[in-house]
Amino acid sequence: MATQHSRSAARLMMAPAVVLLLGWMLVPLTMTLWFSFKKYLPLRGGDLGWVGFDNYVRFVTSSSFWPSVWTTLTIVGGVLIITIVLGVLLAILLNQPMWGQGIVRILVIAPFFVMPTVSALVWKNMFMDPVNGLFAHLWKFFGAEPMVWLTEASLESIILIVSWQWLPFATLILLTAIQSLDGEQLEASEMDGATPLARFGYIVLPHLGRAITIVLLIQTIFLLSIFAEIFVTTQGAFGTKTLTYLIFQRVLESQNIGLGSAGGVYAIILANIVAIFLMRIVGKNLDA
Amino acid sequence: MARAVTQKRKIINTTAAWAVGLLIFFPILWTILTSFKTEAVAIADPPVFLGFDWTLENYATVLERSDYARFLWNSIIIAGGSTVLGIIIAIPAAWSMAFVPSKRTKDILLWMLSTKMLPAVGVLYPIYLIFIRMGLLDTKIGLMIVLMLINLPIIVWMLYTYFKEIPGEILEAARMDGASLKEEVIHILTPMAIPGIASTLLLNVILAWNEAFWTLNLTAAKAAPLTAFIASYSSPEGLFYAKLSAASTMAIAPILILGWFSQKQLVSGLTFGAVK
């Protein structure tokens, strides 16, 4: 539909967004790369010169590196699985005829509006506290020994908190997708003798493919960089130190900019690996 | 649904859905309830659900101790400002991608999204330095710019998917009718896209309101929004459940109310326009 004129206008209109994002990406990235080859301790002597790949080697060989990568992937993967599986089930439930559907939907969306710092604080203190938390009361009620959640099951606890925040998002997207499913398709498959389970497997699930992709993409983007939940709950202790948090500690707590920057580069590489993998799927799905 | 559903099924559905809905909502409900309890009732064993003397003293204490109004104002300015700024920059970009697609359009779009995957922590120190150099540290305008930039890819993408739903023939008709590019955007495109723009706006206000990495790391006292206000309760003070609940309720209430009132736009916004 395009003429030469509209094409050049288009390029002009795209420019601000592209230039800004390019700057936002390139400037800090270049600086991070620069610092990553230096010994740079702002509070202990400042710029102490070039050190080649020292920081990179130190960062990977530190005992916390691989666990942090593992923690990051566990949290992202765990939350994705929980939210998508529960999201599909919830979406199907909410799509059934019922009374007060609108109100139930409001209840289900609500956690999405809660800022991560608040939800982490509330869960940490009012639910997971081993003395006064609601879970402790519940455990005692059933005669069990209350758990020290954030110490004994720290990773699971964080996954629980983050899943609670993101389940509404997954549910809503999947619900919208289910609602767009053509009823005649289901009726046709019923006429063809498909059982409810077969209808779910052959009609509903494939129909949700695109929506699941979107959930996967958006959530991964946000989950890779979760911060507040850990900052507020465990401060990275008890095996909950994600790559993000590890770098944060190197940069801000130990003020070792060089080391932190090298870590940043690793985080960027990890994110890119995930991104390439995701973009493949999404790119294919966006064509549809 | 073409078929009548038996009353029994409907009752089962309703019960199940309400049970799940209340379960998911419970942490918020519990927080709100606790905010009206005295500290003693808040940690009572067994927990008290509704039968307690409602009190507002926690709110009074929290308001007295910290300048809630300032944090709130900062949140509003930062979330609103970054969203408006982002939309102004994103509309032309999304327009050109949706209506004058080239071979690279999809690549650019995916590239934009991929900048969102850049781990913030990887560039924290450089941004920190730049902010100090430019005097942006602990300023509202600084945070507005950063939040605008981190949300820009999402805004562009959402607007792009909304714009793509507008049939190209309508814009061509406007062109045949003598509308210039500017008139086309003002008279045809924008009015038709208003529902989409509204959803985008809402979702981004929420994302910016709740953003907790940059807002925690780039502000101190002056420009700190509600995320920082609440993070200050992560210290042992957090053990005062009733006050923590009151502060939490005050931090999430504005966005919760906004979200509920605009539920319809939000649902379509949340799906990023990509799921019908």
Added chain:
Amino acid sequence: MGRIVLEKVQKKFGEVEVIPPLDLTIEDGEFTVFVGPSGCGKSTLLRLIAGLEDTTSGRIVIDDADATEVPPAKRGLAMVFQSYALYPHMSVRKNIAFPMKMAKMPEDEQNRRIEAAAKALNLTDYLDRKPGQLSGGQRQRVAIGRSIVREPSAFLFDEPLSNLDAALRVGMRLEISELHERLKTTMIYVTHDQVEAMTMADKIVVLRAGHIEQVGSPLELYHKPRNEFVAGFIGSPKMNIIHGEEAQKLGATGVGIRPEHIDVSKTDGMWKGRVGVAEHLGSDTFIHVHDTGLGEMITVRITGDIEARHGDTIYLTPQMDQLHKFDQQGLRVE
């Protein structure tokens, strides 16, 4: 005025040549129809004239002025789109007013023209409705109203009737023809439906794969198709075209016989066949005849009703003076 001349106009999308260099003249006041199967480039050609696509090379001249580089809005043309492309957020009145508003026409003149157009198109009662509240035919009329108020030098129609149901289509066909009679403005009309082409056009341009196969009046195309493609495309039911031995006997590589030019008998004739499906329309009967030894199924059109059942034996005789003969390249030979 509205004389449109295409000189060596060519269009490529990337490496793909959609329209090979092509010359065409459309006279002022003429109703020209571009017709051809889908994908033949007829819509692209229309959009080139509209200025919605750039020409790769060649010139488009409108009223003796080179318009090749002129943006669509400045060409003085109006277009009615297949989807009607009404502005959904504007009332009918505002839709029709839009081009005049863009041209900064005085308000009272705008109103006068809106009233006139609404009256002519039976839209007076609907002026304050939104397009979403109108039926397909009404939307169509709004789109036409929007295009006539600016008094363009030519109208471009891009398959405007394809979204209407059959009965409405016939009605709108008449309305557009009426409009042309009244305005005497150049109209270029794109369709894949040869019935629309035959009934509306002063001049038909038959396109295939971007090439012009033939230009002529409807009856020229009917009586003297220049090649087998045009012969098969114009006329309904389709012309029977036979090749091989029987065609040789009639003196050509390919011989075309229109279904209405075949005589039928139960007892004797040139070719003997078996009745397949007989379609009884009341006014006409179409009989599809198999096993004639001609290699093709032959369709016959008989005025009125005739007793013909599946499997009956039937004899066919072509009217010799109505044969179309084609050579090896498929071109017409006299």
